[in-house]
Amino acid sequence: MSSRTIAKIVDAKNVLMGKYEIKQPLPVQGIVQVDPFLLLHHAGPEFQRPGSQGLNVEAHPHAGFQPVTFVFSGEVEHQDSLGNKSIISSGGIQWINAGKGIVHSEKASSEFIKTGGEFEIIQLWINLSKTLKKSDPAYIGYDKNDIPFYESEDGKTKLNIISGMYNQIQGPSRINPDIIAYTAKMENGGLLDLDFDRKFNVMIYVLGGNISIDNKDINGNQLIVFNQDGTRISLQAYEKSRLLILGGIPIKEPLYHYGPFVLNSRDEMMESYTELYHGYIDTLQALTNALDARDGIVCGHSRRVADYASSMARQALLS
Numbered sequence: 210m211s212s213r214t215i216a217k218i219v220d221a222k223n224v225l226m227g228k229y230e231i232k233q234p235l236p237v238q239g240i241v242q243v244d245p246f247l248l249l250h251h252a253g254p255e256f257q258r259p260g261s262q263g264l265n266v267e268a269h270p271h272a273g274f275q276p277v278t279f280v281f282s283g284e285v286e287h288q289d290s291l292g293n294k295s296i297i298s299s300g301g302i303q304w305i306n307a308g309k310g311i312v313h314s315e316k317a318s319s320e321f322i323k324t325g326g327e328f329e330i331i332q333l334w335i336n337l338s339k340t341l342k343k344s345d346p347a348y349i350g351y352d353k354n355d356i357p358f359y360e361s362e363d364g365k366t367k368l369n370i371i372s373g374m375y376n377q378i379q380g381p382s383r384i385n386p387d388i389i390a391y392t393a394k395m396e397n398g399g400l401l402d403l404d405f406d407r408k409f410n411v412m413i414y415v416l417g418g419n420i421s422i423d424n425k426d427i428n429g430n431q432l433i434v435f436n437q438d439g440t441r442i443s444l445q446a447y448e449k450s451r452l453l454i455l456g457g458i459p460i461k462e463p464l465y466h467y468g469p470f471v472l473n474s475r476d477e478m479m480e481s482y483t484e485l486y487h488g489y490i491d492t493l494q495a496l497t498n499a500l501d502a503r504d505g506i507v508c509g510h511s512r513r514v515a516d517y518a519s520s521m522a523r524q525a526l527l528s
Contacts, residue, residue: 211439234432244459253329263317271307283328284321289313300353311346365399389456395446418450
């Protein structure tokens with residue numbers, strides 16, 4: 210069994226997402242994607258004072274990929290155009306298949322806004338193959354108790370299995386069978402051995418701490434991208450460390466990414482924007498019922514989504 214070698218170690222860049230500063234290790238200059246992974250945003254950790262606004266991302270569309278939110282601390286309230294509403298707390302995951310189109314909003318829960326506390330999330334974008342870009346949208350939320358884990362005998366390594374399998378433990382998510390997703394907590398001296406089929410692209414993001422892989426020192430807010438030249442990856446922690454571990458089968462298709470839509474061509478992107486604007490993917494009326502009624506606003510969010518789609522389509526035509 211041969212070991213995978215490291216292709217690149219990437220420092221996350223600080224970027225603004227609206228008024229929030231977040232860390233972005235993917236994409237960065239020179240790395241557009243780690244196929245099928247398109248984007249990784251890391252918000253926090255930060256302490257939010259009681260009564261502060263916190264996370265508040267209004268209704269917005271997605272199509273052609275899967276946005277996944279890992280909640281490490283705090284609470285995220287989700288609502289979407291399918292009528293789903295859920296609150297995901299620390300240790301939970303929300304996995305969306307945007308498919309042919311979905312509109313959703315994310316915000317800190319009213320209870321978390323009231324009490325405040327530590328807040329930290331990661332949002333990951335996973336590309337879909339051409340055949341799945343027009344699949345029906347779907348949403349699944351997993352609480353911490355839904356996610357099985359492996360713990361080393363010395364108690365220094367704990368691995369949560371979200372998607373895929375580890376040590377005969379199967380993760381609960383089946384929404385994308387081509388993805389392996391784990392989160393890990395490691396104490397000083399903790400060890401972890403991972404095995405990935407050579408067909409998988411693999412990357413590991415260190416949220417915090419200090420680990421060693423292949424005799425290379427890796428610190429918090431760094432992303433490790435691996436070559437497809439082996440199957441084994443061995444890690445050792447030199448202080449308390451937290452990791453997001455991802456494997457995916459490359460799609461190897463043309464990528465046309467504009468705003469929150471990820472398609473295979475400019476024509477497909479324009480078609481999706483047009484469908485969103487005219488309501489052919491059943492988002493606007495659903496938003497009226499699912500989102501606006503909550504706030505007592507008649508079609509306010511829906512109108513903004515239509516304006517957004519129209520504006521983005523115009524910009525795309527000019528690009």
